[in-house]
Amino acid sequence: MNRPTFDFVVAANRLPVDRAEGADGQLHWKRSPGGLVTAMDSVMRGRNGAWVGWPGDPGEPPEPFEDGGMHLHPVGLTEDEVEEYYEGFSNDTLWPIYHDVIVPATFHRRWWHVYKRINERFAQACAEVASPGAVVWVHDYQLQLVPALLRRLRPDVRIGWFNHIPFPPVELFAQLPWRGMIIDGLLGADFLGFQRTADAGNFLRAARQIGGLTTKGDLVTTNGPEAEQRQVRASAVPISIDYVALDELARRPEVQERARQIRESFGDPKLLLLGVDRLDYTKGIRHRLKAYEELLDDGQIAPPDVALIQVAVPSRERVEAYRTLRGEIESTVGRINGDHSTVEASAIQYLHQSFERAEMAAMFQAADVMLVTPLRDGMNLVAKEYVTCRHDLDGALVLSEFTGAAYELTSAYMHNPHDIQGLKNTIIRAIHSEPAERRRRMRSLRRRVRDNDVQRWAQRFLDALEAAPRRAADEEEGRRDD
Numbered sequence: 001m002n003r004p005t006f007d008f009v010v011a012a013n014r015l016p017v018d019r020a021e022g023a024d025g026q027l028h029w030k031r032s033p034g035g036l037v038t039a040m041d042s043v044m045r046g047r048n049g050a051w052v053g054w055p056g057d058p059g060e061p062p063e064p065f066e067d068g069g070m071h072l073h074p075v076g077l078t079e080d081e082v083e084e085y086y087e088g089f090s091n092d093t094l095w096p097i098y099h100d101v102i103v104p105a106t107f108h109r110r111w112w113h114v115y116k117r118i119n120e121r122f123a124q125a126c127a128e129v130a131s132p133g134a135v136v137w138v139h140d141y142q143l144q145l146v147p148a149l150l151r152r153l154r155p156d157v158r159i160g161w162f163n164h165i166p167f168p169p170v171e172l173f174a175q176l177p178w179r180g181m182i183i184d185g186l187l188g189a190d191f192l193g194f195q196r197t198a199d200a201g202n203f204l205r206a207a208r209q210i211g212g213l214t215t216k217g218d219l220v221t222t223n224g225p226e227a228e229q230r231q232v233r234a235s236a237v238p239i240s241i242d243y244v245a246l247d248e249l250a251r252r253p254e255v256q257e258r259a260r261q262i263r264e265s266f267g268d269p270k271l272l273l274l275g276v277d278r279l280d281y282t283k284g285i286r287h288r289l290k291a292y293e294e295l296l297d298d299g300q301i302a303p304p305d306v307a308l309i310q311v312a313v314p315s316r317e318r319v320e321a322y323r324t325l326r327g328e329i330e331s332t333v334g335r336i337n338g339d340h341s342t343v344e345a346s347a348i349q350y351l352h353q354s355f356e357r358a359e360m361a362a363m364f365q366a367a368d369v370m371l372v373t374p375l376r377d378g379m380n381l382v383a384k385e386y387v388t389c390r391h392d393l394d395g396a397l398v399l400s401e402f403t404g405a406a407y408e409l410t411s412a413y414m415h416n417p418h419d420i421q422g423l424k425n426t427i428i429r430a431i432h433s434e435p436a437e438r439r440r441r442m443r444s445l446r447r448r449v450r451d452n453d454v455q456r457w458a459q460r461f462l463d464a465l466e467a468a469p470r471r472a473a474d475e476e477e478g479r480r481d482d
């Protein structure tokens with residue numbers, strides 16, 4: 001049987017939907033977690049493209065199927081592959097190295113071999129679904145070898161890769177025993193997109209120092225006989241969210257009513273603080289709780305006037321560092337509630353679960369102060385979602401300077417989460433800000449997200465991919481023809 005092929009193909013570790021077992025024991029599909037899916041889902045709509053990805057649980061992959069106007073092409077992983085490629089190499093080797101080694105990275109040669117094998121499987125799947133001359137957009141650190149593997153299989157396609165997380169400084173990247181092969185893998189692309197100019201700079205430096213390659217501006221020239229040499233551009237294209245859709249959702253009367261109910265359920269506190277994160281050590285949740293606890297200990301704030309909602313979306317629960325973190329956070333929450341809650345009012349409402357978008361929009365509207373305190377984060381779309389939901393121009397965003405978002409959302413209340421006293425001061429400043437100042441800041445934050453939304457991001461990425469040079473020799477020829 002001839003499989004359909006597509007002019008536009010996305011490859012990401014996960015499909016936009018996860019296979020899940022319902023309470024009735026039936027298998028069904030639910031939207032998968034994370035910023036990548038939220039962003040790409042809206043980019044894919046109406047494009048008649050294909051999405052290559054893992055369906056989120058181990059086992060035989062289902063047959064390709066259509067969903068939400070997309071062709072979904074599942075790539076299967078066995079139980080062992082989930083452990084070694086996803087939990088192991090992706091999330092216990094690369095993730096810590098790419099996030100400033102907040103926890104130590106684990107190196108296993110076996111994990112690397114499985115990572116390579118899975119990248120080959122993804123490249124093969126892309127090669128099968130891509131039409132002649134198609135655009136293939138590869139995503140994130142789990143698939144860094146796909147660009148070169150795919151180029152070998154399908155030299156006719158245009159290949160872009162976007163990194164949703166930071167790209168580490170060369171001193172950290174150099175720790176990876178497989179660093180040279182990762183650079184070679186990425187350089188199979190025509191264009192490499194990063195969240196910040198600093199991330200692109202880190203990659204270019206790694207290409208020079210580790211790959212021994214020549215760079216000029218944001219162009220890297222690959223190795224090989226001159227006729228084979230290609231030029232690859234590496235630059236920043238910061239990701240965003242679907243501003244129009246979320247703004248529209250947040251304005252719905254039922255969402256606003258729900259925001260009112262949420263506040264009421266807390267006894268209408270004078271001040272509601274909110275944190276929303278995947279339960280990940282990069283998010284600085286421990287630092288945030290420490291600052292909050294000290295503010296309560298100091299008597300600067302106290303329930304029932306103040307409450308904190310902390311949503312911690314379950315993530316990578318079989319990786320040791322995530323389990324340890326969960327234990328630490330839950331015991332801290334228990335201690336804070338034990339010490340500071342009253343019979344009627346909890347100091348923290350801790351929710352280890354994920355919520356529908358409408359419920360999130362209501363929480364964002366209910367919160368006076370949004371705490372976004374990562375120690376390192378590629379972008380942090382939660383910060384952008386919060387301001388998008390504040391058409392009332394109220395609310396204050398407390399934002400870590402170690403997020404990609406901090407480079408755009410410069411009107412936020414900025415802080416260094418390692419500096420607990422500084423974080424406490426910033427929270428107090430946000431709490432006591434004048435309404436006029438909050439409005440001024442929020443107006444500017446919203447404008448920033450509105451003008452740089454996810455559609456603009458996708459367009460900028462695809463334009464850069466389209467404009468990227470092909471081979472150094474073609475470039476030369478092009479220049480001679482001018």
Ligand code: F6P
Binds near residue numbers: 140315
């Ligand atoms: O952006 C990093 C990332 O791995 C994304 O690929 C994904 O959207 C998110 O974090 C969630 O991670 P996971 O797929 O491991 O649950």
